[in-house]
Amino acid sequence: MMKHIFTKVGRNDPCPCGSGQKYKKCCLEKTGDAPGKMKVEYAQKYGVRLKEPADIEKIRAAGRLVLEILDLVEEMIKPGLTTEEINSLVHEHTIKHNAVPAPLNYRGYPKSVCTSINEVICHGIPGDRVLKDGDIINVDVTPILDGYYADGSKTFFVGAPGPDAEKIVRVSHESLRIGMSMVKPGNTVGDIGWAIQQYAEGEGCSVVREFVGHGVGFGFHEPPQVPHFGRQGEGIVLVPGMVFTVEPMINLGKRELVILEDKWTAVTKDGSLSAQFEQTVVVAENGYESLTPFELKCVTTRRQNAH
Numbered sequence: 001m002m003k004h005i006f007t008k009v010g011r012n013d014p015c016p017c018g019s020g021q022k023y024k025k026c027c028l029e030k031t032g033d034a035p036g037k038m039k040v041e042y043a044q045k046y047g048v049r050l051k052e053p054a055d056i057e058k059i060r061a062a063g064r065l066v067l068e069i070l071d072l073v074e075e076m077i078k079p080g081l082t083t084e085e086i087n088s089l090v091h092e093h094t095i096k097h098n099a100v101p102a103p104l105n106y107r108g109y110p111k112s113v114c115t116s117i118n119e120v121i122c123h124g125i126p127g128d129r130v131l132k133d134g135d136i137i138n139v140d141v142t143p144i145l146d147g148y149y150a151d152g153s154k155t156f157f158v159g160a161p162g163p164d165a166e167k168i169v170r171v172s173h174e175s176l177r178i179g180m181s182m183v184k185p186g187n188t189v190g191d192i193g194w195a196i197q198q199y200a201e202g203e204g205c206s207v208v209r210e211f212v213g214h215g216v217g218f219g220f221h222e223p224p225q226v227p228h229f230g231r232q233g234e235g236i237v238l239v240p241g242m243v244f245t246v247e248p249m250i251n252l253g254k255r256e257l258v259i260l261e262d263k264w265t266a267v268t269k270d271g272s273l274s275a276q277f278e279q280t281v282v283v284a285e286n287g288y289e290s291l292t293p294f295e296l297k298c299v300t301t302r303r304q305n306a307h
């Protein structure tokens with residue numbers, strides 16, 4: 001994708017901006033030691049820890065594991081499967097790669113993955129619930145590999161989806177794509193949320209307020225918060241090296257939620273369907289690079305075997 005932007009440019013190399021001048025006489029002169037200054041400023045002002053190329057490579061590796069696990073999950077999804085079986089697969093595959101499942105024991109969370117079915121917005125705890133034809137299920141995976149975190153999730157169809165399931169999965173999927181398209185230096189965190197809210201509400205859906213995207217990489221949840229709603233130009237300015245998730249939770253009905261007795265499971269108050277897709281992105285010089293880059297062009301319905 002955009003890996004080239006992180007290769008080191010020497011002072012006497014041609015400037016990456018394409019001017020034909022030497023780097024030191026062109027953009028290096030204009031930015032000075034801006035990257036170093038920016039790092040200190042973002043840490044002090046916002047608690048945001050900008051990532052170096054070496055950090056980004058580690059998060060990218062953790063992100064590859066996220067994608068591998070989500071692919072395995074997708075293959076196994078079918079009516080009759082329990083969420084506990086998804087948890088086992090995620091757990092086993094994570095430790096097989098010498099990684100650690102970040103959810104396990106995180107603030108008392110009891111499992112290695114979140115499995116959120118139908119009206120469950122997020123943080124569904126795996127257990128003996130059985131998937132049935134027509135369900136949708138979000139599976140949210142966060143491995144820690146070599147000390148670095150990457151966070152990603154997808155919503156899958158179980159068997160054949162009805163029209164409501166088709167719609168909410170399409171809108172949440174498109175919400176992530178639109179949100180990510182706003183990620184570039186100079187835009188703000190608010191621009192991301194604004195774009196998502198405009199689109200999702202325009203489709204007659206609603207945006208969850210209580211859970212937001214977040215900085216990620218050195219830890220599970222770092223500053224900044226990345227709301228999936230808001231106003232243009234609001235919030236901090238995006239700069240290269242910022243790594244965070246975009247993970248809009250979109251409801252087919254109203255946005256209000258209820259947390260169940262288990263203190264984790266968030267469900268829609270009106271019982272309507274909710275769906276979510278999540279990627280970890282890094283702000284790059286010219287835009288962004290996804291560190292959990294699954295395809296966001298079309299949602300495919302796979303043919304599944306009956307149980």
Ligand code: MF3
Pocket residue numbers: 102103104106107109113114123140141142151245247278
């Ligand atoms: N993966 C979720 C997120 O996107 C967080 C889950 S916290 C857990 O931020 F404890 F429920 F795993």
Ligand code: CO
Pocket residue numbers: 151213214245247278
């Ligand atoms: Co997240």
Ligand code: CO
Pocket residue numbers: 140141142151152153247278
């Ligand atoms: Co997640």
